[in-house]
Amino acid sequence: MSAGSSIKEITQTLGKEDAERVRRVLDGGVKIPAQPRVLEALRKLMARQELDVRPLARTINQDPGLTAMLFKVVGNAAYRKHQPFDSVEQILHAVGVQQTYHLVQAIALSSAVGLRKNHRVYEAFWARSQAVGELAMLIADERIAVCNLFPDQAYLTGIFHACGVPLLLQRFPSYCHELRLGTPGRWTDWREEDRKFNTDHAVVGYLVARHWCLPGFICDAIRHQHAVAELGDHESRSMVAILLLAIDIHAREQRVPNPEWDEVKAVVLPELGLSDEALPEFVDIILERFGCAAGL
Template sequence: MGMSVAEAVRTLDDEAAKKMKRLIERGVKIPPQPRVLEELRKHLQRKEFDIRLLSRVINQDAGITAMLFKVVTSAAYKQHQPFETVEQILHAVGVRQTFNLVQAISLAAQGDLKKNPQVYEAFWARSQAVAQLAMLIADERIAVCNIFPDQAYLAGVFHDCGVLLLMQRFSSYCAEMHLGEPGRWVELAEEDSKFSADHCVVGYIVARHWHLPDFICDAIRYHHDIRELGMHASRTMVAILQLAVDIYYRDQRVANPEWEQVKDEVLPELGMSDDGLLEFVDVIIERFHAGQH
């Protein structure tokens, strides 16, 4: 089982824990894990890596299975394609790696699309694009960063899930945070003053509750604040996320106000310099679009 929400809140510092408790009292709902995930985790905890059994569990959920096939058409898995069955994916990508992808996809299956379909669709389109870009950056920089594409994808899908939950709870959140406008995203100070909320902390609680690896939970908590993180995997993960978001904006031809503030932390963390950046961005965008067809 995942960590309970109350246990997850206890892992926060006092200030953040108080804020999170207030949000839960105000009706922010932390989504439960789908049954497929719980079943898969039980098998993995018992070290049961029977590929046929695991693929049967995944195949129970047609929506998750369809999305899994979509994700593994990414250029990050080029050497293993094409995939015909879930068993093939488990064999080629690896059991734990596939589990990470299924966790990410399961989150994307949450969310009440009835209320505000355009906004939700736009949110998931952005999340999926950032997650795919993060996956490709991890794949290209694997030797330097030691973060795997499945881990980067997982962090990419979850890093802004707090925004989704706040959107579901506060009807004015989208408008107040300018979420429909190109190149606008949540401003942390503004979010705090208007909603007494922090989507990074909300996302962290979801990640803890869903039992994501600790370093990914920490990356979600500090994805707008790389300077808070020392030299370890969560810092590298935030660097990958920040570069993925910047490439997403470049691809959309929209300015990213945050990049100038973080690039001096991000680039060295990924073993890159300003000089090589444009060429690297071109490679990632090309691979990203190659995987979209």
């Protein structure tokens, strides 16, 4: 998608029902977050297709908070063979320019989407998104031979998959209370969300992802995260499978229920080349690597 696509143009690519759901959110005064300038600057530099990474590194280094978070993300065990990293230039060389750009896109989202109220819920939301993103990275790294998807793509999907939730919190004053998001371990139930607000955080997240020029298959994975069985495209279907397993592993790690898992595991596991019997050992591997990355 071109960088110039407007929200109106993106909305026109949706079906009638999805477009109506988006209009309900936008009509309430919610604005889809604009991309930070650093992303626009990086995209212009990348369009030149120059091999010198120094201008890219200088651009990233202009944002100290983003740079610090980038070092934290590449400390994930998915990048263990490249560690330690001593500079942004080294990250660009080792991880790859496009891959680093994906990581920067994901990191930039947290500063672009904010809430004036419900700070505790907002912090819990980003903590969950960060954990799901990091777990998705590890799953992608472990199953790369099966899915041919990469840690940066999985992280981007994990961070963006629920980004519609803060926008719905802005749009509907009762959203947090109705879905009991202030309860520890509680997460939004998309069916309840649809029933009470006639909207869907997945389609709003899709709109944000398209506006931020994420790869098309990742946008589709965000939109269909609760309808994996309907996806025929291999990349999108595999990405949703990685995301759903990451969400379930996070729920296990937090010791909170995940009712959706029983509904989707029959599709998710074959997509990732796993079986019910192999799953417990695989989950242990992911959690061990996740714990190492967190310094536990």
